Each structure stands twice: as C-alpha cells, then as structure tokens.
Amino acid sequence: MTKTIVNSWNEWDPLRHVIVGRADDCHIPPEEPALDAKVPEDSDMRGQWGRRPQETIDRANELLDNFASLLTKRGIRVDRPTSIDHSKPVTTPDFHTDSQFGCMPPRDVLLTVGAEILEATMSYRCRWFEYLNYRPLLQRYWEEDPNFRHEAAPKPRLTDADYHPDYLSEKIGVAQRLKWAEEKHFVTTEEEPLFDAADVLRFGRDLVVQHGFTTNLKGIEWLRRHFPDHRVHTVNFPGDPYPIHIDATFTPLRPGLILNNPQRRLPDDQRKLFNDNDWEIVDAAQPAHNTPPPLCYSSTWLSMNVLVLDPKTVCVEASEVYQMEQMDKLGMEVVPVELRDAYAFGGGLHCCTADVYREGGCEDYFP
Ligand code: NVA
Numbered sequence: 001m002t003k004t005i006v007n008s009w010n011e012w013d014p015l016r017h018v019i020v021g022r023a024d025d026c027h028i029p030p031e032e033p034a035l036d037a038k039v040p041e042d043s044d045m046r047g048q049w050g051r052r053p054q055e056t057i058d059r060a061n062e063l064l065d066n067f068a069s070l071l072t073k074r075g076i077r078v079d080r081p082t083s084i085d086h087s088k089p090v091t092t093p094d095f096h097t098d099s100q101f102g103c104m105p106p107r108d109v110l111l112t113v114g115a116e117i118l119e120a121t122m123s124y125r126c127r128w129f130e131y132l133n134y135r136p137l138l139q140r141y142w143e144e145d146p147n148f149r150h151e152a153a154p155k156p157r158l159t160d161a162d163y164h165p166d167y168l169s170e171k172i173g174v175a176q177r178l179k180w181a182e183e184k185h186f187v188t189t190e191e192e193p194l195f196d197a198a199d200v201l202r203f204g205r206d207l208v209v210q211h212g213f214t215t216n217l218k219g220i221e222w223l224r225r226h227f228p229d230h231r232v233h234t235v236n237f238p239g240d241p242y243p244i245h246i247d248a249t250f251t252p253l254r255p256g257l258i259l260n261n262p263q264r265r266l267p268d269d270q271r272k273l274f275n276d277n278d279w280e281i282v283d284a285a286q287p288a289h290n291t292p293p294p295l296c297y298s299s300t301w302l303s304m305n306v307l308v309l310d311p312k313t314v315c316v317e318a319s320e321v322y323q324m325e326q327m328d329k330l331g332m333e334v335v336p337v338e339l340r341d342a343y344a345f346g347g348g349l350h351c352c353t354a355d356v357y358r359e360g361g362c363e364d365y366f367p
Contacts, residue, residue, distance in 0.1 A: 212243030
C-alpha cells in the first residue's frame with residue numbers, strides 16, 4: 001500500500017505534518033562575507049562568535065518543544081531534526097570556516113513543493129552542511145513514501161568571488177545600504193546559483209522569490225529550470241537594507257490576502273500579478289517590540305513571521321499584540337504561541353518550521 005508523506009503546494013492549506021527545528025548546539029558562527037552583510041552595524045552580534053550560552057539554548061528548546069506539542073495536540077504530526085556537531089569547522093577545497101550555525105531554522109534550508117523537498121544551495125559558508133541535520137528525516141520519508149522526491153540543489157563553491165567586497169567595509173551606513181538595495185546591488189554576486197529556501201513563497205503553480213543577499217538571479221533561474229511546470233516570479237523590497245528571507249516581509253495568509261511589511265513595500269511595477277487577480281496586499285501591523293532580543297540576527301518584523309495552520313487559523317507570537325489584533329480583524333482565528341526567546345536562533349514561527357504535508361493540490365491562483 002502506498003502512503004503519501006510529502007505534499008505541500010502553498011503556505012496556507014490545512015497543515016497536517018511539519019518539521020519544527022531544535023536549538024541544540026546552535027553557534028554564532030565566525031565572521032564571513034554574507035553573514036556580516038546581514039548584521040546591522042550597531043548590533044550586539046558584531047565581533048561575537050562561539051557556542052550560544054547553554055541557558056539560552058535550553059530556553060529556546062523549551063519554547064520549541066511547547067510549540068511542537070501545541071501542534072501535535074491539534075492533530076498535526078511533528079518531526080524534529082537530529083542535531084549534528086555544529087562546533088566542527090567546515091573545510092572544502094574552496095573555503096574554511098571555524099564553526100557552523102545550527103538546526104534552526106529549517107525553513108531556510110528545506111523547500112517543499114508538492115511531493116518534493118529540495119535542499120537549498122545556501123549562501124553562508126557556515127550553513128553549507130546544515131542539510132545534514134534533516135537527512136535522517138528525509139531518508140525516512142524516502143523509505144516510507146514511494147512518490148517523495150528528495151532533491152538537493154548543486155552545492156555552491158562559496159569562494160570570495162561569490163561576495164561583493166564593498167559590503168565588507170566596517171561602516172556602510174543604512175542610507176548607502178538602502179541605495180544599494182534600490183539598485184539591486186546585494187552582497188552576493190552572480191558567480192554561481194545561490195538561494196536559501198526562505199526566500200521562496202509557494203502559491204500553487206506560482207513561486208514568488210526574493211532577490212537579495214541570500215538569493216541571486218542565477219539561483220532564481222536555477223529554480224525556474226528545476227520547476228518547469230511552475231511560474232517563477234522575482235520580487236524585491238527596496239525599503240529593506242538587509243534583504244534576506246522573505247517571510248518577515250511578505251506573508252500570504254489565504255488565497256487573495258497577503259500581509260506586506262509597511263517599511264518594505266512591494267514596488268508598484270511588481271504588483272501586477274496580484275492586482276490582476278484581485279489579491280489584496282495589506283500593510284502588516286507594527287511590531288510590539290522596539291528592538292529584537294539579545295544576540296538576534298532578525299529584525300523586530302518577526303512579528304509577521306506567522307505560521308498559517310489553515311486559511312482561517314494562524315499561529316502568532318504571543319507578545320505580538322498588534323499583529324494578533326490585526327489577524328482577528330482579518331477574520332483569522334489566532335493561536336498565540338510564545339517564541340520570542342527563541343528568535344535569536346534564526347527566526348519566528350514560520351522560520352522554525354518546514355512543511356511536510358498540507359492538504360490540497362497544485363492550484364492556479366493567478367490564471
Ligand atoms: N529579513 C528578515 C529575516 C526574517 C526571517 C528580517 O526581518 O530580519
């Protein structure tokens with residue numbers, strides 16, 4: 001008897017099976033070009049590296065475990081990765097880095113499209129081997145589900161030719177960064193295809209991909225050739241001085257409705273697809289916090305990094321009162337989930353998960 005384990009075509013159909021990351025052995029990796037470009041110049045992350053303090057790992061794991069059991073109680077199957085030793089250095093013929101990152105967040109590494117889970121190329125050297133945390137799960141799915149397609153994008157070389165040296169300067173300043181973002185001049189070059197899975201949003205037949213620090217145009221072209229039955233759309237958000245990962249910028253909630261970060265609005269000339277098909281793009285509510293928690297890479301806009309359980313139900317971080325209120329007004333049932341103390345490990349509720357199975361098939365939302 002065949003059993004379908006892997007099936008997910010969009011960000012909102014009823015969720016039945018998901019991977020939730022772990023904070024085990026997470027490290028702040030040493031300096032490297034693409035990672036440095038993302039860290040704001042006044043951040044407490046600057047100049048730090050090493051294993052994260054154990055008490056912060058324990059607290060983050062407590063929150064991730066609670067989130068996993070909340071999902072399980074709602075009837076959703078939850079799987080967890082198996083942490084590798086992230087203190088191990090990575091050496092390839094082309095680069096060396098003294099430590100790795102962690103097994104958070106899975107959304108950055110794994111892209112589920114239908115019956116396929118694709119391991120992204122990744123664009124940070126410290127994340128080159130991150131897929132290994134998920135291999136035990138992916139091997140199991142492969143054995144259990146004869147239709148599961150386990151794919152891996154070509155591993156990039158990540159030599160210095162992959163990074164623009166002008167992003168390595170100590171002091172760039174936000175004004176210069178915004179100018180570069182407007183010009184689509186990002187830290188990654190077009191040396192070879194690069195993408196992180198969290199730059200991709202799935203809308204059935206359409207994939208919407210952010211071009212920025214972690215995904216270059218060749219990476220998007222690679223996705224286009226890899227998914228020949230999909231339409232792949234490139235988007236930019238020029239208001240973002242640190243453009244990595246689309247899921248604190250553009251958040252689809254259900255067919256016809258997307259939240260957009262009001263500081264990172266989708267430019268008018270990129271709205272045609274949505275406007276022509278009567279999709280509404282609304283400004284997300286303001287975050288409840290003025291600063292991210294300590295030692296956190298992400299911005300306060302993790303407020304909109306939500307996990308949609310079905311088109312009427314959404315998990316929102318429990319301290320994000322304005323975001324919860326807005327969801328309520330938009331007709332969503334809100335499930336509050338405490339996660340802020342795990343943000344430093346790589347993101348919010350969407351980031352810390354990866355879809356395995358959502359009900360439904362591949363629809364065309366933009367005919
Ligand atoms: N670009 C993002 C990452 C979110 C997961 C930020 O706002 O920090």
